[in-house]
Amino acid sequence: MATAIEQSAGAARSAGLKLAAMTAKAKNSALIQIRDSLKANAEKIISANQADIAHARQENLAESLLKRLKFDSKKLQDVCDGIDSLINLDDPVGKTLDATELDDGLELYKVSCPLGVIGIIFESRPDALVQISTLCLKSGNAVLLKGGSEAINTNKILAEIILQASVDAGMPAGWIQLLETRQDVAEMLKLDKYVDLIIPRGSNEFVRHIMDNTNIAVLGHADGICHVYVHSDAQIDMAVKIAVDSKTQYVAVCNAAETLLVHKDIAGKFLPAVAKVLSEKGVELRGCKKTRKIIKAAAAGETDWRTEYLDSIISIRVVDSLDEAIDHINEYGSHHTDAIVCTDSKAAAKFMEMVDSADVFWNASTRFSDGYRFGLGAEVGISTNKIHARGPVGLEGLVIYKWKLIGSGQTVAEYADGRKKFKHKKLNKTFNI
């Protein structure tokens, strides 16, 4: 007997198959209708959100969480702007990625297509529901959504509006489904038969929990332990600027730097300079022994190298060589974003080659690691996976491809017995029948 969640997932799978065949025009019309319907229902949405906020206040939710929970007319405008820019992006589906003439009248095409069903689990922010479900629609994927329970009223009305508007515009009914309980999520994590990818959005513990409890592929990152390494030949001013921006431009995000590595030959000059600016900005310094011989700092150790502070704290370590810096990053980092500041292009090339991270930067702040800054148009998430999609992921992370072969009656026997031979000639052609 199928559970309710299995039924929802099965319905999403069927809807996804239909969505896969929708044209870019049809999907964009649905996005327009969603945007307009969200605007038309602004009052309803905001009052549902006020109910959530009132309830959250009763429950003494922290002020920072209340802020994330809030969905006002400003947030509504933001998500509608997001939909507008999404409409203007190229359809990621139906792109010919490769074409080969295997033989006369036997043409092979590699064509992009949706993944199928995406499971999205996010903590309180209701704007994430709109953003992520429209990304799924644009890329032709059905979606199972579970938001934070604090936002239940807001999420319900948003999902209803998106569903109704998209179905009115001709999309298949089952493509978006809201899960309601943690039990639902636990069940979904087992449905590898129906769900092709899980995207969790939330704290490290939350993401780590999801990753550890499913054998469905997970796109995301748990930790963001990013480093800035200042090499012996760095320009001091540039190194200070980059270190300070990487740490302080926004401390509560995954691409903020947590550890500063400094080559011993430049530590005497660089550390006092950077310490001055960081201290002025209220950043707590924690340093290794060698660091503390040069500047005043609390003691840093093993735990610090493995900690994502997400706060105005930075750990500092003096290293003997570029190799030691690379080893430190590969050992203690989270394979997210790491930067080197140096003049020598050979040192930069080695760093970018040997540091096993999604984003490796030379003379730029770690904070650039972001889908919008990278010019991807939309950001599905930042992945520290080694497969499928890595670093900031745009719509292309929500598609895969299939192989379409157009023949005229060919059989393998003819090639196996030598009557025919493969040509394997690359074609500069898009799939079109």
Added chain:
Amino acid sequence: MATAIEQSAGAARSAGLKLAAMTAKAKNSALIQIRDSLKANAEKIISANQADIAHARQENLAESLLKRLKFDSKKLQDVCDGIDSLINLDDPVGKTLDATELDDGLELYKVSCPLGVIGIIFESRPDALVQISTLCLKSGNAVLLKGGSEAINTNKILAEIILQASVDAGMPAGWIQLLETRQDVAEMLKLDKYVDLIIPRGSNEFVRHIMDNTNIAVLGHADGICHVYVHSDAQIDMAVKIAVDSKTQYVAVCNAAETLLVHKDIAGKFLPAVAKVLSEKGVELRGCKKTRKIIKAAAAGETDWRTEYLDSIISIRVVDSLDEAIDHINEYGSHHTDAIVCTDSKAAAKFMEMVDSADVFWNASTRFSDGYRFGLGAEVGISTNKIHARGPVGLEGLVIYKWKLIGSGQTVAEYADGRKKFKHKKLNKTFNI
């Protein structure tokens, strides 16, 4: 305390980081040295294999397994030829996949790189060890290998030769490691910290077992339940040819057809024609009720639609429409390879769009689903995954990419406060510093 397998995996990870920085030339030199050393040690290898075979005979291993276990001078020549063609392939590492000027002096490159560490588990065939480890080397990946216990002597000598020859050619020592017991494999499946991808090669049960027991990504397929659908307007001769080739050209492989779907309007003409040829080739026919009204066949039911016979048996079902055929395939198939035979291009387009399989063919045998036939140069495996790589997978399945950003001191603060604006201009340039 790290276990022996954790230590092996950690050593593989370190070696992988070094391998990632090896040039195409260095990797190809190592491949040449491996090939030459295999040839030079032919006698040793064959005698180790004979010991395995003698032992297997004592254990009364089935003749088909003995055949797979055999590694003679013919097999040795085959794997050496495989290495030669691998040497001639482009290096999949270091390709610039995308380049964007974010702003003046701030250039972003998406560059292909190895995955890191691949875990390969394969049943008896020792030639798979050579093939897969050289694919890993070419793509800059370290590899943990576990072969069938029947082939232990052959596998050991092969791994030793490959390791020695490659290290002599300058490759890092830890890049190839042989696991010895099932317990080793069970441990490896837990090491998501070190292992980036698992590739299992063997029976469906074997692959399914691996997939169900790890949260590391698995590249492969468990079942190959492939279909040929004969549409109402198909040319009878072509449909017979394709159905017969798909079923009989080689019955024991994943891309052989297991079920034939036939549109009701053509069943009366097509079924007798195909039944005649299939019966002549000794294929057992199992049909639905409607099929059995037209031709003589055993009764087929639910279990048949879900069975990969891998044998001279075919199930046949008459359907009322293209939609019913598509629904059948998506419900009962294994998302591997499915073919339509028809004249109408609209029916073909719909089939190829709506059938949720890695390979969708129009008027060609399912047996074309293969890396060599597709012209991929080398085949890592056939994947029914929806993420990373799908269908026949070449070397590109063993690489991912990293984002390399080259700046000149930029900080995000300058863009956040409006002093600077992103350009996001596509560059036609390869990464080169």
